[in-house]
Amino acid sequence: MPSIDAIGMVARDLPATLAFYRALGLAIPAEADAAPHAEVELAGGMRLMWDTEATIRSFDPDWQRQPGQSHTLALRCDSPAEVDALVERLRGLGHAVQREPWDAAWGQHYATVVDPDGSGVDLYASL
Incomplete structure (x- = not known):
């Protein structure tokens, strides 16, 4: 396999x-x-x-970038404070924040930032 x-x-x-x-x-x-x-x-x-x-x-000479997002990366952080700090660091560097940090019902502190190619990157930590 x-x-x-x-x-x-x-x-x-x-x-x-x-x-x-x-x-x-x-x-x-x-x-x-x-x-x-x-x-x-x-x-x-x-x-x-x-x-x-x-x-x-x-x-692949005919390759074209397709609209829309087909994947999201998820990065586990050590703490909710680390999630918040990374969001602010990236915002300070001019990167978009798609979803501000929030406490999810499933017990994680979560946020989504956007890389320069438009791909979402989730940041999370256990509450």
Whole structure:
């Protein structure tokens, strides 16, 4: 049975996208900004990967970005205060906040921010 090894995303502006994910705390080397592909290994060996639109078109010349969002990443934080701090940090860097922090009925403090490519990123912590 295959196992999920990585989640890949296509970035309109790779340096801006990587800066967003660095602001979330991912250790992405600075030299990745100039590359056509970047990736970072997450806890447990899973990888998060980004390709430029030009990279995708290099093997799929007819590729077009489709409207709408087909995925959301979810990042677990250590505390509700960390969720709030990350939201304010990203807002201060000019990133959109889709849903302000709130206490969900299922026992988590939750917020959704938006990366430079329009993808939602959920931040949450147990209450």
